Amino acid sequence: MFEIQPMNAETYRRQTRRSTVIIALMFLALAMVLSTAAVTLFGEPGGDNLRFNVGGVFAALLLTVALIRGKFWSQEWMAPAVYGWQLKRSLMSVTNVMHQVTAAVEQGDPAAMKLLRFYHLGLSQMHQLDGNSSDQSQLTREMDQHAARMQALGIDTEQTQLNPAWLEALKQTRA
Structure with a gap:
């Protein structure tokens, strides 16, 4: 059962921006590392390695989602973003x-x-x-x-x- 909690709007926006930046930077770092690793391991020097780059980005996306849902979802720094997501999801169920x-x-x-x-x-x-x-x-x-x-x-x-x-x-x- 979802419950509306009192929340300061400025604090909410500041904290959700912070968590968004953290997640975005983590995704970018994972995408670069995994794409580079995929090209290094499976690619051809001077060849078309686009599929390995895309595969690395896709793997980074999956890993980021898994980390968010599995590890970060219950962290204090994610609480405002999780609350906002749950609020919007609850409103959508009524809509x-x-x-x-x-x-x-x-x-x-x-x-x-x-x-x-x-x-x-x-x-x-x-x-x-x-x-x-x-x-x-x-x-x-x-x-x-x-x-x-x-x-x-x-x-x-x-x-x-x-x-x-x-x-x-x-x-x-x-x-």
Whole structure:
């Protein structure tokens, strides 16, 4: 279950830039080393070694992904980037069923209303963390209207957790 965490936008951007630079430099170093090694071991002097260079870069990409997911994912310096990835992934899971969410909200379904509230809160945080203020004003109006409707129905507006059961319930209504 994903939960929205309070986070300072400037700190988030600074830390994610740092982790991105670290990963990019690591990938570049691995790509150069592995491409050079592949050409040295398997290539022909003066020959066309493009496939070995490409193979080295591809191997570096695979190794980088494996290192990120296996070793770096749980490291403190990656935490903001991992959180951002999880937030965007959670929002995408709601976006994929948004037509069902909006239809269920119009019918007054409490689970759908909570899901839409989570989506609004998560999207608002994503805009804040990414520094995207242009979309925030329109979202704020939608959020306020939806929150007022939830309050009128006595539904808690603090929906900071994405409950997978809400998504499953919507998917079941479609089937």
